[in-house]
Amino acid sequence: MKIIIVGSEGDIGKAVYNELGKRHEIITAGRSSGDIYVDLTNRASIDAMYDKAGEVDAVVSAAGDVHFCSLSEYTQETFMLGLQ
Numbered sequence: 001m002k003i004i005i006v007g008s009e010g011d012i013g014k015a016v017y018n019e020l021g022k023r024h025e026i027i028t029a030g031r032s033s034g035d036i037y038v039d040l041t042n043r044a045s046i047d048a049m050y051d052k053a054g055e056v057d058a059v060v061s062a063a064g065d066v067h068f069c070s071l072s073e074y075t076q077e078t079f080m081l082g083l084q
Contacts, residue, residue: 002027002056007063009033016060027053
């Protein structure tokens, strides 16, 4: 399979890449690194990612920021970081 992994340089993205890369063709994509650069807040950038990648079988999104802490330490601001 030909798979795009968006956010492949993060902790989760690296784990996904290491596992799927053993048996699939992987295209990495990210906002500042990867085979293809993509800005997920910009529709034209997303369209350009797909145009450059060509036909793919799957897309895995491991993109985004998250604040790592215990649940009891979360605030509204740290929770919203992951959603934005």
